[in-house]
Amino acid sequence: MNVFIGELVGTMILVLLGDGVVANVLLAKSKGQDSGWIVIAAGWGFAVAIGVYIAGWASGGHLNPAVTVGLAAIGELELGKLPVYFAGQFLGGFLGAVLVWLSYLAHWAPTDDALAKRAVFCTVPAIRHTLGNLVCEIIGTAVLLVGVLGILNVNNDLANGIGPYAVGILVFGIGLSLGGPTGYAINPARDLAPRLAHALLPIPGKGDSDWSYAWVPVAGPLIGGALGAVFYNVLFSGLTPV
Numbered sequence: 001m002n003v004f005i006g007e008l009v010g011t012m013i014l015v016l017l018g019d020g021v022v023a024n025v026l027l028a029k030s031k032g033q034d035s036g037w038i039v040i041a042a043g044w045g046f047a048v049a050i051g052v053y054i055a056g057w058a059s060g061g062h063l064n065p066a067v068t069v070g071l072a073a074i075g076e077l078e079l080g081k082l083p084v085y086f087a088g089q090f091l092g093g094f095l096g097a098v099l100v101w102l103s104y105l106a107h108w109a110p111t112d113d114a115l116a117k118r119a120v121f122c123t124v125p126a127i128r129h130t131l132g133n134l135v136c137e138i139i140g141t142a143v144l145l146v147g148v149l150g151i152l153n154v155n156n157d158l159a160n161g162i163g164p165y166a167v168g169i170l171v172f173g174i175g176l177s178l179g180g181p182t183g184y185a186i187n188p189a190r191d192l193a194p195r196l197a198h199a200l201l202p203i204p205g206k207g208d209s210d211w212s213y214a215w216v217p218v219a220g221p222l223i224g225g226a227l228g229a230v231f232y233n234v235l236f237s238g239l240t241p242v
Helices: 003-028 037-059 067-072 080-103 115-123 132-153 163-178 190-200 214-238
Strands: none
Touching: 003 080, 003 115, 003 190, 037 163, 037 190, 067 080, 067 132, 067 214, 080 115, 080 163, 080 190, 115 190, 132 163, 132 190, 190 214
8 A cells, every 4th residue: 555655646746746847837827938948857857856755755756657667677676566556656647637737727728729738748749750759768768767776776875865856856857958859758657647637637729639649658668667777787786886
């Protein structure tokens, strides 16, 4: 139960704050309208840090199926626990998206851009190029796992206290450096669950939910998460601290 509750609440807060900053920047007549990409990337970094601080003690604070899969790929998580993690993450992502919709309830109708409304909930590629978009998500998520495993390596003494903050900085950096092509989902629960919320919620003028693209920010992060974790484990497992 700890794992499910931790992942549900942590991912809910992650998506509430993360999708919330996108709504603040993109929706009409918001106080933060047009404040730009750096604000979005920073907001997502803070969202990850706060989510991990909230849930880390209860579930490990994965908040991301790609992290869960990566840890399972290197034997740090039992395969039988994956369904519980996934359930908490995807349900939390959906609830977080609903809370964003409610928080910005008065701003959907004045916003004419249907693409902007969808972008609040899920990623939209800058240039639709299936292979390029998939590769970008794989690389971004691999960097995430390499960074997370490095930050939380016991030899760095960062796991307690500053660890979640450092992970937030990592996500901020990924957004600034690798977020341009796809919007850096790097997390299936952060993209697929809010995309479903977008499809179901009564948002005026919302357009379609772009289900033809929806597999990319799911498959890419899962592949990248496993590759990044294995890469880090192979290269660093035999090393000793200097």
